[in-house]
Amino acid sequence: MKKITLSLTLLTLLILTSCSKDRDDELAPLAELEIENFIYNGMQLYYLYKPEIPQLGNTFFESTADLNTYLSGFAGPEDLFYNGLVADVDRFSFLSDDYRDLENSFAGVTKTSGIDYGLALDRNDPNFAFAYVRYVMPNTSASQNGVTRGMLFNTINAERLTTTANGDGTYSLSARSRELLNLDSYTIALAEFDSNEDLQPTGVSIDLVQEEYTENPVFIAKTLDINGSKIGYLMYNAYRRNFDSDLNAAFAQFQADGVTDLVLDLRYNGGGSVETAIDLTSMITGQFNGEIITQQQWNPEIQAAFEADDPESLIDRFDNTISDGSAINSLNLSRLFVIGTGSTASASELTIIGLQPYIDVQTVGTTTVGKFQASITLYDSETFRRNDETLNPRHFYAIQPLVYTYANANGVVGPPAGITPDFELREDISNLGTLGEADEPLLSLALDQILGRSYASKNKSGTVFETFGERKNQTATYQRMYIEALPNYVK
Incomplete structure (x- = not known):
C-alpha cells in the first residue's frame, strides 16, 4: 500500500x-x-x-x-x-x-412546504407525537395557505404522527411519519390544547405542497425603539456563505438606525460556515480587526505540519471584508445578548465562544447543543476537491468528516454539554409569541437585561412537553459546522 x-x-x-x-x-x-x-x-x-x-x-x-x-x-x-x-x-x-x-x-436549497417545525411527545402516550410550527418561510405553500407560528398538528393525511423508541430513553420520529412529511403534497389537520393541555382536533385541515426552495437565513432584521433606546434584533437561522451580503446589509441598516445594543436570535440556528461565523463576529464588533477569534486543533499529523510550515493557517481572526470583498458593516458593540436553545449548535456556538474574550456576551434561553468541531467535504479526487480535474466520474459519494476542534483566544474550548444560559427560559409551546415582537417571551427576557427591567414574572409554570426533534434534523447539514478551505497536501 x-x-x-x-x-x-x-x-x-x-x-x-x-x-x-x-x-x-x-x-x-x-x-x-x-x-x-x-x-x-x-x-x-x-x-x-x-x-x-x-x-x-x-x-x-x-x-x-x-x-x-x-x-x-x-x-x-x-x-x-x-x-x-x-x-x-x-x-x-x-x-x-x-x-x-x-x-x-x-446553500439552503431544500424541498419544503415552508413550515419549520419542532416535534414533541404526546404527554399521554409517547408512541405519538405532534408538531408545532416554529416559523413559516415566505413565498411558500405554507405562507400562502395561512400557516402561522404556534399552530399545532398531529396528523398527516389522516395518519397520526408516531415515534420510535431508541432504547436509551429517547425517541425519534417513526419511518412512516418521516415518509409522510416527505411527500410532494399532504394535508395536515390542526389541533389545539384544551383546558388540560391535551391535544384536541380543531376540524381545520390545510393542504400543502412541497417544492424546491432556497431559504434566506436572515429571517428577521429590525430595529426596536424602546423608550429612546435603539436595539437591533436579528433572527439568523443558518450560517450560509451565499447569503453573506444579506447579512452584511442587515448590519448596514443597524448602523443607519443608530443601534447601540443587539439581540442575536440563534434559537433555531444549527450552524454552517465557519467563514460566515468569523464575518458575523466582525460585524458585531469591528474594533478588534486582526485579533484571534479561534485557534484550530487538527489530528496530530496535520497539526504538526501546520505548526512547522504555516502556523498562521491554524488561526481565525476578526476581518473587515465578506466573501465577495465588500467591506464589513460593523457595530463596534461592547456587549451582546444571544438567544439560544437546544437547537443552537456549531457555528452559532463559535460566535458565542469566539466573542467572549472581547465583549460581554450574555445568553438567554436554554442550554445549547455543545458541538465545537468543524468538518469539510471530501470528494473522490487526487486532492479531495470538487473542482479537481481528477474528480471521479463514476459515483457521487462524498464524506463530511470532522477535521478540527478549536479554542478561543483565551484557550477556552466550548463545553461538550453545551453553553448554559445566563438567563434561563424555555420556549412555551402553548405560548410561543410572535418572533421579533418586543413581548415575545425570549426576546422580552433579553430586552429586560438591556433595559434593566425585572424579569422574574417571565417564568410560567405549566405543562412542559418533551421535545425530541425538528425539521432540520432530517437534512444532511443538521448541526454541522464546516470549512471551505482545505489544506493542500501532496501524497
Whole structure:
C-alpha cells in the first residue's frame, strides 16, 4: 500500500457549490472497492479522531491487499464509514451518496412546504407525537395557505404522527411519519390544547405542497425603539456563505438606525460556515480587526505540519471584508445578548465562544447543543476537491468528516454539554409569541437585561412537553459546522 507523507503547501479556498460541470446520472461501472478506498484514504488523511481508529494508522496494513481485505469485510460504503472508521465520540461526521444534494443543502436549497417545525411527545402516550410550527418561510405553500407560528398538528393525511423508541430513553420520529412529511403534497389537520393541555382536533385541515426552495437565513432584521433606546434584533437561522451580503446589509441598516445594543436570535440556528461565523463576529464588533477569534486543533499529523510550515493557517481572526470583498458593516458593540436553545449548535456556538474574550456576551434561553468541531467535504479526487480535474466520474459519494476542534483566544474550548444560559427560559409551546415582537417571551427576557427591567414574572409554570426533534434534523447539514478551505497536501 502506498504510504501517505504529509507536506503542507498552501491553503486554497474551495467553494462547495463549485461551478464545475456536473456529470450525467448514467455513471460508468465502478471498480471493486473503489468507493471504499476513497473513503478510507480521505479519513486516513484528515479525520480528527484518526488516533482513536487503529485501522487508520499509517502502517496498520502491510499491503494494499491487506487493506482491501479489511474493506471488503463491510457490507458497503455506509457500513465501512459508520461502523469501521467513525470514532464512538463522534456524533457529527457523515457520508453522502450524492454530493449534489449535500451542496444544495449547504446553500439552503431544500424541498419544503415552508413550515419549520419542532416535534414533541404526546404527554399521554409517547408512541405519538405532534408538531408545532416554529416559523413559516415566505413565498411558500405554507405562507400562502395561512400557516402561522404556534399552530399545532398531529396528523398527516389522516395518519397520526408516531415515534420510535431508541432504547436509551429517547425517541425519534417513526419511518412512516418521516415518509409522510416527505411527500410532494399532504394535508395536515390542526389541533389545539384544551383546558388540560391535551391535544384536541380543531376540524381545520390545510393542504400543502412541497417544492424546491432556497431559504434566506436572515429571517428577521429590525430595529426596536424602546423608550429612546435603539436595539437591533436579528433572527439568523443558518450560517450560509451565499447569503453573506444579506447579512452584511442587515448590519448596514443597524448602523443607519443608530443601534447601540443587539439581540442575536440563534434559537433555531444549527450552524454552517465557519467563514460566515468569523464575518458575523466582525460585524458585531469591528474594533478588534486582526485579533484571534479561534485557534484550530487538527489530528496530530496535520497539526504538526501546520505548526512547522504555516502556523498562521491554524488561526481565525476578526476581518473587515465578506466573501465577495465588500467591506464589513460593523457595530463596534461592547456587549451582546444571544438567544439560544437546544437547537443552537456549531457555528452559532463559535460566535458565542469566539466573542467572549472581547465583549460581554450574555445568553438567554436554554442550554445549547455543545458541538465545537468543524468538518469539510471530501470528494473522490487526487486532492479531495470538487473542482479537481481528477474528480471521479463514476459515483457521487462524498464524506463530511470532522477535521478540527478549536479554542478561543483565551484557550477556552466550548463545553461538550453545551453553553448554559445566563438567563434561563424555555420556549412555551402553548405560548410561543410572535418572533421579533418586543413581548415575545425570549426576546422580552433579553430586552429586560438591556433595559434593566425585572424579569422574574417571565417564568410560567405549566405543562412542559418533551421535545425530541425538528425539521432540520432530517437534512444532511443538521448541526454541522464546516470549512471551505482545505489544506493542500501532496501524497
